[in-house]
Amino acid sequence: MALTxxxxxxxxxxxxxxxxxxxxxxxxxxxxxxxxxxWMERRFIHYRELPTGHRMLCLDSIRKVAAIDLRLLATLVKNSQPGGSTKRIKPSV
Incomplete structure (x- = not known):
């Protein structure tokens, strides 16, 4: 049975x-x-574990983390240019 x-x-x-x-x-x-x-281990995204052991992920929390991740990627690309500095950023969900 496939999960939906x-x-x-x-x-x-x-x-x-x-x-x-x-x-x-x-x-x-x-x-x-x-x-x-x-992300689940670090509690960046929310999930529920079903009695079968499968984990279901909260779509709203995925959207927030994915948006943060895209901003982080843009920041890293920008800072990797000559003269830029690399700063480690942690998502705060």
Whole structure:
């Protein structure tokens, strides 16, 4: 049985939001599965673990982290130009 998007109450967002399986998130964003697991460990994105052990990811938190990640990438590219400085930035979700 394939998992699909569903709606749950997200305790961290404090509202009903869509949750999706990790393989959907990987396909939609192009971000690696390992990155999603790292973000879950660091609590950058919200998730629910189902009784089957599968994790469903909060779409709202993915959008926030992905937007932060794109800004970080733009900053790193800009700072990698001659005369720029590299500054490590941590997403704050």
């Amino acid at each position: 998007c569903t709606t749950f109450f997200c305790r961290r967002c404090r509202k009903e939001t869509k949750f999706l399986p990790i393989h959907f998130a990987v396909a939609a964003t192009g971000v690696s599965r390992a990155s999603f697991y790292r």
